[in-house]
Amino acid sequence: MIVVHHLNNSRSQRVLWLLEEMGLAYEVKRYERDARTMLAPPELRAIHPLGKSPVIQDGDIVVAETGAIVEYLLETYPTAELRPQPGTAEGRRFTYWLHYAEGSAMTPLLLKLVFGALPTRSPGLLRPLVKAIATKAQTGFVDPQIATHTAYWEAELAQSGWFAGDSFSAADIMMSFPLEAGASRAPYGPDKPRLKAFLAAIHARPAYQRALARGGPYAYA
Numbered sequence: 001m002i003v004v005h006h007l008n009n010s011r012s013q014r015v016l017w018l019l020e021e022m023g024l025a026y027e028v029k030r031y032e033r034d035a036r037t038m039l040a041p042p043e044l045r046a047i048h049p050l051g052k053s054p055v056i057q058d059g060d061i062v063v064a065e066t067g068a069i070v071e072y073l074l075e076t077y078p079t080a081e082l083r084p085q086p087g088t089a090e091g092r093r094f095t096y097w098l099h100y101a102e103g104s105a106m107t108p109l110l111l112k113l114v115f116g117a118l119p120t121r122s123p124g125l126l127r128p129l130v131k132a133i134a135t136k137a138q139t140g141f142v143d144p145q146i147a148t149h150t151a152y153w154e155a156e157l158a159q160s161g162w163f164a165g166d167s168f169s170a171a172d173i174m175m176s177f178p179l180e181a182g183a184s185r186a187p188y189g190p191d192k193p194r195l196k197a198f199l200a201a202i203h204a205r206p207a208y209q210r211a212l213a214r215g216g217p218y219a220y221a
Helices: 013-022 042-046 066-076 089-100 106-117 124-157 170-185 193-203 206-215
Strands: 002-007 026-031 055-058 061-064
Touching (some): 013 026, 066 089, 106 124, 124 170, 124 193
Parallel strands (some): 002 026
Antiparallel strands (some): 002 055, 055 061
8 A cells, every 4th residue: 555654734735635636545654843943753764865755655665756756656557637648738738837846836935935934043133134134035036936936827827727738637736735835925816816716626626625634734725
C-alpha cells in the first residue's frame, strides 16, 4: 500500500487529494510542524535525507517532491481522466503547469513568507531596521511579482476555467497550492473572479473533501 508522509498545512495535501481522485488505497502518516520554527520534525529524515514533506513510499520505492510524486503516480497507475494525452497541446500545457506550480509560482510566495517573518525573528534592537528592509523588499519586488503571477493565472483560467485544457486534471491539483497560498496572504478581490471561482470549484470536489478528512486541519482550504 502507498504510504504518504504528510506534514500538516503543507503541499503534501495535494498528494492526498490526487490519491483520492485516483481512487487508490493509501495510508497517512502524519507529522506536525515545530510550533516555533514551523519546520518538519526530525523523524522525517528517516524517510528522506532532506526531512521534508511530501514523501511517499510505494513498496520499496521512495519518492519525494510533489511534482515527482504526481508524475510517478500517474505513470504507475495510469488514468486518462487526470492527464491529457502526451504530445497534444493540452499535454504540453499539463507539463508546463505541473512544473510551473513548484517553480516560478512558488518563489515570490515563499519570499513573501520569509520577509514577513524576518522582523519577528530578529533581535529586538535590530527589529526596526530589519522590518524596514523587509517591507521595502516586499513592496518593491515581491508584491509586484505576486501581482504579475496572479494576473497571469486569471488570464489563463479565462480560457476554460482549468489550467491544462477544457477539463479538470492533475495540473489543477498542482496549481491549487499556489492559488490557496496566494489567497491566504492577500484575498483575491473583484478583479480576480476566475481565481475565486477556481478555488470554489476545487474545494467543492468530493475527493478534495475526503483528502481534508484524511489529512487533518489545513489552513488554506
